[in-house]
Amino acid sequence: MSLRVEHLSVDIARRRIVSDISLAAGDRQFTALLGPNGSGKSTILKTIYRIHKPAAGRILLDGTDLLALSARDAARRIAVVAQETTSEFDFSVREMVMIGRTPHKRGFDADTDADHSAVEQAIERVGCGHLIPRSFNTLSGGEKQLVLIARALAQGADHLILDEPTNHLDIHHQVEILELIAGLGVTVLAALHDLSLAALFCQSAYLLSSGRVVLGGPPASVLTTQTILRAYGADVLVIDHPDTGTPHLIPRRARPDSGAPARCRPNIRNTDIPASPEEP
Amino acid sequence: MPLALVLAACTVLLLVTITLGVGLGPVSLSPAEVWHVIVGGLAGHPENTTAGIIVWQIRLPEVMLAAVVGAALTTAGAVVQVLVRNALADPFLLGVSSGASVGATAVLLLGAFAALGVWAISVGSILGALAAMATVFAVSRSGRGLSPTQLILCGVVLSALFESVTSFLIFRGNPQATQSVLFWLLGSFGLASWNQLPIPVVALAAAMIYLMAQGRALNALAMGTEPAASLGVDVRRLRRNLFIVTSLMAGVAVAVSGIIGFVGLVVPHIVRLMVGSDHRRVLPTGVLFGASFMVLGDLLARTIVAPQEMPIGVITAFIGAPTLIVLIRRRPYLYGATQ
Numbered sequence: 001m002s003l004r005v006e007h008l009s010v011d012i013a014r015r016r017i018v019s020d021i022s023l024a025a026g027d028r029q030f031t032a033l034l035g036p037n038g039s040g041k042s043t044i045l046k047t048i049y050r051i052h053k054p055a056a057g058r059i060l061l062d063g064t065d066l067l068a069l070s071a072r073d074a075a076r077r078i079a080v081v082a083q084e085t086t087s088e089f090d091f092s093v094r095e096m097v098m099i100g101r102t103p104h105k106r107g108f109d110a111d112t113d114a115d116h117s118a119v120e121q122a123i124e125r126v127g128c129g130h131l132i133p134r135s136f137n138t139l140s141g142g143e144k145q146l147v148l149i150a151r152a153l154a155q156g157a158d159h160l161i162l163d164e165p166t167n168h169l170d171i172h173h174q175v176e177i178l179e180l181i182a183g184l185g186v187t188v189l190a191a192l193h194d195l196s197l198a199a200l201f202c203q204s205a206y207l208l209s210s211g212r213v214v215l216g217g218p219p220a221s222v223l224t225t226q227t228i229l230r231a232y233g234a235d236v237l238v239i240d241h242p243d244t245g246t247p248h249l250i251p252r253r254a255r256p257d258s259g260a261p262a263r264c265r266p267n268i269r270n271t272d273i274p275a276s277p278e279e280p
Numbered sequence: 281m282p283l284a285l286v287l288a289a290c291t292v293l294l295l296v297t298i299t300l301g302v303g304l305g306p307v308s309l310s311p312a313e314v315w316h317v318i319v320g321g322l323a324g325h326p327e328n329t330t331a332g333i334i335v336w337q338i339r340l341p342e343v344m345l346a347a348v349v350g351a352a353l354t355t356a357g358a359v360v361q362v363l364v365r366n367a368l369a370d371p372f373l374l375g376v377s378s379g380a381s382v383g384a385t386a387v388l389l390l391g392a393f394a395a396l397g398v399w400a401i402s403v404g405s406i407l408g409a410l411a412a413m414a415t416v417f418a419v420s421r422s423g424r425g426l427s428p429t430q431l432i433l434c435g436v437v438l439s440a441l442f443e444s445v446t447s448f449l450i451f452r453g454n455p456q457a458t459q460s461v462l463f464w465l466l467g468s469f470g471l472a473s474w475n476q477l478p479i480p481v482v483a484l485a486a487a488m489i490y491l492m493a494q495g496r497a498l499n500a501l502a503m504g505t506e507p508a509a510s511l512g513v514d515v516r517r518l519r520r521n522l523f524i525v526t527s528l529m530a531g532v533a534v535a536v537s538g539i540i541g542f543v544g545l546v547v548p549h550i551v552r553l554m555v556g557s558d559h560r561r562v563l564p565t566g567v568l569f570g571a572s573f574m575v576l577g578d579l580l581a582r583t584i585v586a587p588q589e590m591p592i593g594v595i596t597a598f599i600g601a602p603t604l605i606v607l608i609r610r611r612p613y614l615y616g617a618t619q
Contacts (some may be wrong), residue, residue: 002336046506047510049506049510049511050509051505051506070512071509071512071513071514072512073512074510074512075510075511075512079510080506080507082506082507082510087502087503087504088361088365088366088367088502089362089552089557090552090554091499091502091557092560095499095556095558099496099499099500099503099511100511101496102496102497102499102500102511102512103511103512104355105496106344107493109493117399140592146399155511161510171555191460197502239453
């Protein structure tokens with residue numbers, strides 16, 4: 001159960017969006033794709049789930065060419081949870097999860113006991129049973145993501161692709177969703193916006209900038225003051241998370257002496273963290 | 281509610297509306313008389329009594345055609361709404377009706393296809409519909425298939441163009457013929473006959489078989505292009521096929537009855553509010569409910585201002601608009617109101 005991307009380049013409207021990307025999502029590992037807006041995270045994910053066609057390179061699922069599989073067969077191996085979706089149509093939570101069974105069915109196939117039990121198990125695993133009587137459109141953002149994860153689980157895939165699944169969610173739901181995903185025991189490749197949160201959950205990370213991989217590896221080596229400056233052009237402090245020791249980013253103001261409440265400043269100066277990343 | 285129960289209820293509704301549609305009119309017939317003639321006719325020996333002729337020769341073909349057209353427009357509407365992911369879409373959004381108008385107007389005003397006799401209008405309108413459909417399809421196609429926004433925009437723009445062609449023909453035509461164009465444009469089943477039925481029935485049946493097989497794919501497509509693709513649906517091919525199927529169904533409906541608005545927009549919404557959005561429920565319910573709706577509309581069109589016949593488009597709008605508004609106000613979250 002592994003997903004490898006080798007020397008992938010993708011063009012959209014004749015413009016190269018990502019070039020020569022190589023990355024791997026290991027068996028039952030949580031792999032994060034990080035990088036600023038427009039760095040190519042979504043494009044890579046969308047190429048894996050066939051919205052875009054690669055201009056060069058290949059995508060290997062357990063060593064075989066993913067794009068040579070039919071769309072149906074690929075969907076049985078790889079499920080996708082994108083950003084919060086809205087629907088013009090009123091589906092119940094159970095119907096929404098049942099839609100995950102689509103790649104397993106043909107033509108006039110009715111929902112079998114196996115389909116119903118896959119749906120029940122997915123709902124139970126995600127813990128959204130209390131939402132069953134509701135209509136999907138009435139749910140909050142966090143609840144919708146739970147249901148979409150349940151749909152992905154009902155799809156029965158052993159690989160899960162997530163495109164910023166915690167966008168627009170409050171901190172409680174962000175942690176809840178990522179904790180759930182990390183505990184599913186499937187191979188996860190997720191584009192994430194919040195770097196500290198990503199570091200808390202992923203085993204490995206790839207930092208992208210302008211369609212190229214800046215650095216890949218364990219989050220502690222990928223997320224440093226220098227790499228963040230290079231990829232984002234942002235000046236941040238990186239400290240260790242007190243619980244896990246994973247890198248935690250603290251943004252800094254461009255002009256530290258203006259605007260911040262006076263009583264806060266001495267505390268920062270008293271720490272032994274270097275005041276600027278250039279100083280050793 | 282289980283689907284079987286809904287379908288049973290809608291079947292009863294359809295049988296009741298058919299009985300009323302056939303029974304009521306200048307000469308009223310009891311349900312027993314109506315069904316006596318229908319059963320006799322189905323067995324192959326229609327009665328030669330007055331009631332027999334009224335039912336079998338006049339009213340039943342009209343009621344059956346209304347039922348089939350109602351079912352076809354409802355099905356086409358429900359599918360077009362998924363195709364372009366827009367609740368405001370109707371089967372005529374993609375240019376079918378305005379193209380058909382050009383064809384029918386050319387027949388009525390310029391005498392095109394005069395050699396085909398009573399079939400001239402049908403042939404003219406279906407050719408117009410097919411031409412419009414092909415144009416919209418060609419114009420809105422891009423490297424990545426039919427995109428909903430391009431479909432809507434191209435459909436609306438080309439519809440406006442075709443409508444101005446119709447207007448030009450009317451402007452050039454003579455006033456008497458213009459009257460018949462206007463009547464055709466508003467839709468009617470008044471000239472129905474048995475031999476008009478086979479083509480729409482076959483079109484509807486073929487479309488329903490294809491669409492029911494695509495029920496799950498339609499549900500996935502309702503989520504959007506990308507979720508559908510990630511669920512293993514070949515979105516490009518599905519969109520293309522849905523476009524062809526709905527345009528043909530709407531084109532055939534227009535050819536036999538003119539342009540009956542509102543049914544394809546309103547009835548799918550009513551059906552979704554009854555059974556939810558799962559297309560494996562929406563489509564069969566829509567066929568029965570859409571048929572009932574149109575039979576009732578046709579009955580009102582014939583009887584409200586008898587002996588004159590009201591254009592049925594007027595009736596469908598008068599019933600459909602308030603019904604939908606009541607339903608929308610009961611379920612505000614579905615229609616963009618804040619939660």
